[in-house]
Amino acid sequence: MRANKAESLARMADWEHGLIAARIFVDEDIYRRETERLFLRTWNFLAHEDQLKRHGDFLSAYMGADRILVVRQSDGSIKALLNACRHRGLSVCQADFGNAKAFVCPFHGWTYDSAGELKSGPNLESCYQGKLDKAQWGLVAVPRVESYKGLVFGCFDPEAPSLLDYLGEMAWYLDCLLDRRAGGTEIIGGVHKIRVRGNWKLAAEQFAGDNYHAIMTHVSVGSAWADHQAGRTASGFAKILGQPGRQFSSRQGHGMAGFLVKSSGQPSFAGDSSISEDQGIVADYYKATRAEAADRLGAERANGPADGAGLVFPNFAFLSMVLGSSTIAVFQPKGPHQFDHWRWGIVDKAAPKAVKEAMFRCLHVWPIGVADADDGENWGGIQSSLDGPMARRLKFNYQMGMGEEGADSAYPGMINPHMIGEFPQRQFYRRWLEYMTSENWPAVD
Ligand code: FES
Ligand SMILES: [Fe+2]
Numbered sequence: 001m002r003a004n005k006a007e008s009l010a011r012m013a014d015w016e017h018g019l020i021a022a023r024i025f026v027d028e029d030i031y032r033r034e035t036e037r038l039f040l041r042t043w044n045f046l047a048h049e050d051q052l053k054r055h056g057d058f059l060s061a062y063m064g065a066d067r068i069l070v071v072r073q074s075d076g077s078i079k080a081l082l083n084a085c086r087h088r089g090l091s092v093c094q095a096d097f098g099n100a101k102a103f104v105c106p107f108h109g110w111t112y113d114s115a116g117e118l119k120s121g122p123n124l125e126s127c128y129q130g131k132l133d134k135a136q137w138g139l140v141a142v143p144r145v146e147s148y149k150g151l152v153f154g155c156f157d158p159e160a161p162s163l164l165d166y167l168g169e170m171a172w173y174l175d176c177l178l179d180r181r182a183g184g185t186e187i188i189g190g191v192h193k194i195r196v197r198g199n200w201k202l203a204a205e206q207f208a209g210d211n212y213h214a215i216m217t218h219v220s221v222g223s224a225w226a227d228h229q230a231g232r233t234a235s236g237f238a239k240i241l242g243q244p245g246r247q248f249s250s251r252q253g254h255g256m257a258g259f260l261v262k263s264s265g266q267p268s269f270a271g272d273s274s275i276s277e278d279q280g281i282v283a284d285y286y287k288a289t290r291a292e293a294a295d296r297l298g299a300e301r302a303n304g305p306a307d308g309a310g311l312v313f314p315n316f317a318f319l320s321m322v323l324g325s326s327t328i329a330v331f332q333p334k335g336p337h338q339f340d341h342w343r344w345g346i347v348d349k350a351a352p353k354a355v356k357e358a359m360f361r362c363l364h365v366w367p368i369g370v371a372d373a374d375d376g377e378n379w380g381g382i383q384s385s386l387d388g389p390m391a392r393r394l395k396f397n398y399q400m401g402m403g404e405e406g407a408d409s410a411y412p413g414m415i416n417p418h419m420i421g422e423f424p425q426r427q428f429y430r431r432w433l434e435y436m437t438s439e440n441w442p443a444v445d
Pocket of ligand 1: 085086087088089090105106107108109110
């Protein structure tokens with residue numbers, strides 16, 4: 001990138017001073033640059049292995065702006081294929097998920113097998129006078145597909161580190177969600193998809209570290225509980241977020257905030273039987289299985305920042321043990337002004353059926369039923385504000401908790417010893433800037 005472009009981006013994403021320019025959320029050129037420099041280099045979440053059980057099982061995903069088909073192969077491996085026909089580029093599969101022996105392009109009928117190889121097409125031999133070398137015209141495969149404890153990611157960049165190195169310290173925290181019990185996790189129910197007005201980074205940075213918003217944005221939940229449960233007030237989140245916890249960030253741009261386990265042995269935010277019977281079932285389940293989690297992961301992670309929100313850079317998010325459910329999500333950018341928000345429920349495979357069913361009901365209350373709508377209103381409102389040329393000139397304040405972060409011997413990564421702060425958001429934009437201004441895969445210092 002030319003120096004003046006890099007300098008201009010550095011001025012806009014001034015993470016060191018906690019100042020981020022509104023323009024990065026609305027600029028078409030910056031968005032295009034993200035699709036090239038960011039999403040073609042990062043590891044991007046594609047699927048949970050549990051969603052692809054049999055040969056031919058597939059689902060549609062995205063890597064930034066590129067449409068991807070994720071397919072279980074005959075040898076049990078998983079392939080990710082660019083969902084763009086090699087003839088004129090039409091997507092060869094329009095379905096969200098399913099099982100297929102072949103993918104037939106709806107335009108002229110080129111037909112690819114589950115490995116993406118071009119196998120046939122109407123009159124292919126005669127129309128090309130036998131000159132088409134089908135072996136050269138298969139779907140483009142994503143060169144790198146790797147899994148971490150059930151989560152499948154893809155990467156286009158040969159220079160990128162392995163998925164495990166890319167996750168870095170974040171893997172330690174992800175284990176609290178993915179590896180509490182033998183057998184790992186599975187997805188419950190289908191995918192919940194909504195188109196959201198707003199720049200994708202608004203959602204990503206929020207899951208990396210913005211617990212602050214819950215006090216105000218999700219006050220409706222507290223109000224609803226207050227209506228039904230004596231002693232619960234609309235200020236519930238202010239109290240909840242006052243409980244002990246940590247914010248974590250890594251140099252790879254990942255971020256998370258999680259509560260420490262209460263002296264009762266229950267995660268602080270996992271749920272409460274006074275709110276709903278289902279939340280009580282789930283909270284009791286976590287309490288009952290904490291010793292097993294401690295055996296597997298150690299006491300720090302069984303008692304540590306186990307329940308909370310997090311982001312794997314750039315756009316894969318999770319809520320772990322929050323109000324009766326755990327979910328994973330991805331924010332698929334659709335231009336600078338909107339994104340698709342996909343969310344799935346995730347449970348321990350070994351959990352009893354009644355717990356899985358309770359979690360399934362809980363996730364439709366929170367986050368899907370309430371919180372995602374609350375958040376979407378804000379993100380859309382911001383994008384509308386930024387239609388104004390004066391508003392676009394603003395620099396936003398990301399300075400909360402500056403200087404509070406440091407090391408903590410109990411937890412890997414960079415730590416803010418509070419639940420609320422904007423330290424992971426600053427680190428998110430630090431990493432974003434490195435991708436956006438680097439000619440090659442940006443190594444971390
Ligand atoms: S675009 Fe796919 S067969 Fe022509
Ligand atoms: Fe929220």
